Amino acid sequence: MSSVPSDLVLIGEHAFPLVMNPKGQVLMAASYYGKGRMVVLGHEQYLTRFPGLIKNALKWLMPSTGDAGIVGIQKSGLAVYITDAYSVVKCAKDLIAFIKAGGGLIMADQAWHWAGTHPQENTLKNFPGNKVCSVAGIYFSKRYGKVGIFPVPKRIPYSWLALSVGKDFKDDLQILLEGVSEFDVQGKDIASEVMVHGPLAFPIAVTPAGKTFIAGAYYGQGRVILLLHECYMDRDSLSTFLINAIKWLDEDRKGVIGILPS
Structure with missing residues (x-):
């Protein structure tokens, strides 16, 4: 060979x-x-x-x-x-x-x-x-x-x-964390913990105890962001990250964004 x-x-x-x-x-x-x-x-x-x-x-x-x-x-x-x-x-x-x-x-x-x-x-x-x-x-x-x-x-x-990791996610995290200095998720909303598994999945936000509560992944030709509590979508403190996440998911295609109504 x-x-x-x-x-x-x-x-x-x-x-x-x-x-x-x-x-x-x-x-x-x-x-x-x-x-x-x-x-x-x-x-x-x-x-x-x-x-x-x-x-x-x-x-x-x-x-x-x-x-x-x-x-x-x-x-x-x-x-x-x-x-x-x-x-x-x-x-x-x-x-x-x-x-x-x-x-x-x-x-x-x-x-x-x-x-x-x-x-x-x-x-x-x-x-x-x-x-x-x-x-x-x-x-x-x-x-x-x-x-x-x-x-x-x-x-x-x-x-x-x-x-082992199938990709170096530095470029992805650079986009996702631009302008983000911290993840303020204080309050009564208790998030689940996600198990980040597989060579194309990666943690984005982790607690001091090492528990991941926001993660990303590649799947096929697409991408996924997972937030471990639905209330994080409405947090002003996470607005910069959420805008970055949409940009990362869209890959600069400037496509239509759909939001599931509550």
Whole structure:
């Protein structure tokens, strides 16, 4: 395995690793999305380097309708679609719909080169392949995957090391905490505590006892902010943070903001 892959970040209950190195980095993964399935490989050369794996992946990806279907490379009208991460830029929405309806996908590439040429970009959000495979909880990261010769696992590989943070959230917190010096949540409103779990979730506000009461996360191509008490939405002391949160969620798209009526 001389081709240096990207470390893949997995979230959600449907994504699972296929190959994991001793550092806990995921080099190949698979997932379900809607009625379909996908297999993601951390380097484009893996498509030709591991023919046995690809053969098995095609069997797993084929629709369970009894129809053998057609396998193709970067073409439409197929049962299984095989592509690199860059060729999906113009067809991401159609490809997502194809998988959701029962199609299969094999995507192979690495994101560290793209990240190096786009240093100001958010790799998890903007790397072309992530616009498709993220809906199933698989992300290409900018981290190099350590290569070697690894045994084929008899069961789905697992390691607590794979639960490490999948992203540096400094840029996100810089936006969310601009102009915020403290979180004044004094009063009778008692917040719940949230367990911040997964490589793409992060705490924003934490009590001196270490309990998180405001958190953020990436999910698919979207973002989430969680406030642990509904009254925080009306707090004047949190107004600056809430405005920042809306900006972060909107990603400068200047879209329409909807508020659920009370």
